[in-house]
Amino acid sequence: MLIRTQDSGFIHSDRSDITPRAVYEQRRRFLLQGLAAGALGAAPGAFAQSAGYTPAGKLTALPSTRSAVAGAVTMEKITAYKDASTYNNFYEFGTDKADPARNAGTLRTKPWKVEVTGLVAKPKTFDIEELLKLSAQEERVYRLRCVEGWSMVIPWIGYSLSELLKRVDPTSAAKYVEFVTLADKATMPFVGSRVLDWPYTEGLRLDEAMHPLTLLSFGMYGEVLPNQNGAPVRLVVPWKYGFKSAKSIVKIVLTDKEPGTAWNKAAKNEYGFYSNVNPEVDHPRWSQATERRIGEDGLFAKKRKTLMFNGYEAQVGQLYAGMDLKKFY
Amino acid sequence: MAVLTQRPRVNALESLLRQKAAKPLVFVLCLLPFAWLIYAAFNDLLGANPAEALIRSTGDWTLRMLCMVLAVTPLRQWINTPSLARFRRMLGLFVFFYAVLHLLGYAWLDMGFELDELARDIAKRPFILVGFLAFVLLTALAVTSPKRILKAMGARRWQMLHRSIYLIAGLALLHFFWMRAGKNNFNEVLVYAAIIATLLLARTWKRFAGRSKQKNA
Numbered sequence: 100m101l102i103r104t105q106d107s108g109f110i111h112s113d114r115s116d117i118t119p120r121a122v123y124e125q126r127r128r129f130l131l132q133g134l135a136a137g138a139l140g141a142a143p144g145a146f147a148q149s150a151g152y153t154p155a156g157k158l159t160a161l162p163s164t165r166s167a168v169a170g171a172v173t174m175e176k177i178t179a180y181k182d183a184s185t186y187n188n189f190y191e192f193g194t195d196k197a198d199p200a201r202n203a204g205t206l207r208t209k210p211w212k213v214e215v216t217g218l219v220a221k222p223k224t225f226d227i228e229e230l231l232k233l234s235a236q237e238e239r240v241y242r243l244r245c246v247e248g249w250s251m252v253i254p255w256i257g258y259s260l261s262e263l264l265k266r267v268d269p270t271s272a273a274k275y276v277e278f279v280t281l282a283d284k285a286t287m288p289f290v291g292s293r294v295l296d297w298p299y300t301e302g303l304r305l306d307e308a309m310h311p312l313t314l315l316s317f318g319m320y321g322e323v324l325p326n327q328n329g330a331p332v333r334l335v336v337p338w339k340y341g342f343k344s345a346k347s348i349v350k351i352v353l354t355d356k357e358p359g360t361a362w363n364k365a366a367k368n369e370y371g372f373y374s375n376v377n378p379e380v381d382h383p384r385w386s387q388a389t390e391r392r393i394g395e396d397g398l399f400a401k402k403r404k405t406l407m408f409n410g411y412e413a414q415v416g417q418l419y420a421g422m423d424l425k426k427f428y
Numbered sequence: 429m430a431v432l433t434q435r436p437r438v439n440a441l442e443s444l445l446r447q448k449a450a451k452p453l454v455f456v457l458c459l460l461p462f463a464w465l466i467y468a469a470f471n472d473l474l475g476a477n478p479a480e481a482l483i484r485s486t487g488d489w490t491l492r493m494l495c496m497v498l499a500v501t502p503l504r505q506w507i508n509t510p511s512l513a514r515f516r517r518m519l520g521l522f523v524f525f526y527a528v529l530h531l532l533g534y535a536w537l538d539m540g541f542e543l544d545e546l547a548r549d550i551a552k553r554p555f556i557l558v559g560f561l562a563f564v565l566l567t568a569l570a571v572t573s574p575k576r577i578l579k580a581m582g583a584r585r586w587q588m589l590h591r592s593i594y595l596i597a598g599l600a601l602l603h604f605f606w607m608r609a610g611k612n613n614f615n616e617v618l619v620y621a622a623i624i625a626t627l628l629l630a631r632t633w634k635r636f637a638g639r640s641k642q643k644n645a
Contacts (some may be wrong), residue, residue, distance in 0.1 A: 113536055186476030194613045199476060249477055294612050369610050384610060393476050398469065401540040 129316055142299035152200040153325055155180035162317035163256045165220045166237035168311045170414040173240050178251035180320045182394045188245070188345055191280075191287035192292055197287075199327035205286040206347065210332040217277075217353035219266035224352045226323040227331050231317055238321075239314055239335075242378045244409045246340035248402075255335050261309045269305065269353050275302070276308040276332060277358035279350035295361050301345040302358035302372065304418075305338065312414055338411040340374045372428040374411035375419070379428050445511035454515055459523045461489045461644065462529070479537035485532035493523040494597055495623050502630035517573055524570040527545070527563050555606035562599035565592050597624050 124273070139354055140283045145296070188200035193207075211227040225233070235258050282290045282298030290297045307313060314335040317323060324330040329346025336343045342362055362370035369383055378388045389402035396403070408415050419427075431468040446448060465482060468474050472483040504512040534556075539546045550560050569590055572578070578586045601624060605617045 182476035195610060249480070282637075365612060366610055378504065381552075382610075384555055384606070391477065391479060398478055398482075398537065402538070 138219050155207040155320055158322040161256050161323050163236040163238040166239045171239040178396050183253050184325045191290050193289050203326035211331050215267045215351045218270045218273035219353050234258040241337035242409050243341055248390050251393050255316045257314045257316035259311045259350045260315045272355050273353040275307055275354045275357055276303050277352040278345040278348050281347045282347050293345055295365050299361045301360050328413045338408040338415045343374050373427045378405040380425055438617055442509045486526050486533055490526040490530050491593040491620050493526055498627045524566050557605035558599050562596045565596050619635050
């Protein structure tokens with residue numbers, strides 16, 4: 100019988116599937132050399148370059164140590180950097196998934212400040228440099244499950260959001276955390292489009308925000324975040340659908356009321372406040388029971404089964420004990 | 429004025445359409461998107477999610493072909509190119525061809541060809557149901573497209589059935605609209621809706637104009 104403890108609760112595939120860090124870094128070097136030599140075929144390289152997309156190995160390195168947080172390092176095969184940085188939902192830069200990589204070059208990530216305020220004893224505005232040094236940077240390999248039915252495995256760099264929240268000392272009245280992201284018409288071409296209410300806002304319950312798996316992320320694949328992935332600082336909440344993980348955060352507000360969230364405001368019946376990955380609660384227009392792992396399975400491979408809480412049930416299940424997750428979707 | 433009256437009766441497009449090679453050429457042109465998708469699929473040019481790209485672009489091409497087939501009659505009248513009519517059935521069959529690819533893509537790449545899953549998905553989700561209905565109707569038009577079936581059915585009944593292309597267009601638009609509704613992103617839907625609405629209005633306007641002309645005569 101297979102026994103899983105709370106600590107090994109993530110479901111992982113064969114160990115043979117693991118891509119060691121050295122190998123994926125080597126693959127990146129190979130890709131870069133290929134691009135430089137024009138050996139990999141003109142089309143993808145030309146696309147990547149004309150799109151202003153920055154290949155791996157070009158951004159500032161962000162050193163980190165492997166996280167010791169329970170469930171924080173899945174052994175699954177890591178998604179190619181090219182896929183993770185060119186297939187994005189970041190509506191401030193366009194609604195097509197190729198748009199952010201093409202358009203996000205205009206985003207100015209320096210200087211950058213994050214205001215942490217609301218029901219806290221010590222409100223403070225942090226410079227990004229200060230945030231980067233606030234706690235030790237850890238590498239965490241998380242599954243990312245998008246509400247649209249696709250998934251990736253991404254090595255993020257950052258530290259638990261709780262490290263930041265502890266510094267501002269939430270008062271006993273604080274129950275929720277609201278995240279406000281940048282909405283700069285000058286650099287974000289789709290701010291002002293009617294797709295969503297800008298700025299994009301997201302929210303978590305305080306206990307969700309304090310959970311060690313909730314990551315304040317500054318990098319991925321050994322480097323700082325590419326703009327299209329939410330530079331310079333974003334959230335990663337691995338047991339929730341991807342859109343809960345707000346990008347390019349400028350403000351964090353602790354409140355006593357459930358904050359409104361961008362997608363809930365745009366389509367209430369489709370996107371709830373919690374948005375936990377749940378194969379049993381379908382999106383009104385498609386099933387959530389399965390997902391397509393980007394770049395891994397062949398075109399004709401069957402989609403994989405979606406796991407409850409994206410496979411993080413052992414770590415986060417207790418947060419929702421007794422809750423009707425059909426009602427609080 | 430003299431130039432106007434001396435304008436040749438057969439315009440350049442019309443004479444082009446009358447060429448023997450015109451039909452095979454249009455056939456090949458209509459196959460180009462399909463050929464490109466095959467090429468792109470084998471050369472990793474479809475982005476990070478090739479399955480999604482294939483399903484979406486076959487859907488797009490179904491709509492584009494539908495716009496083209498609906499454009500045949502109005503264009504024929506506006507720019508005086510009667511020979512366009514010769515291409516209508518072929519274009520109609522290409523609507524069906526891309527719709528088959530679209531459905532096949534969804535059934536295979538999205539649903540893994542699990543028939544019970546498919547049936548459940550179609551029954552459960554209005555936007556898929558609407559698309560599926562459009563496909564069923566389109567199938568009826570495709571199988572009744574040979575001339576001998578037209579003869580067997582009788583022109584009136586055949587035409588009545590084939591007028592359901594308007595209904596198909598409406599269902600296809602609704603399918604696309606619903607699919608985009610979650611993201612409030614209707615730009616493309618509006619473009620197709622505008623094209624289809626213009627083509628339908630052109631037809632009804634022509635019909636009314638034709639009738640009042642008859643009355644006046």
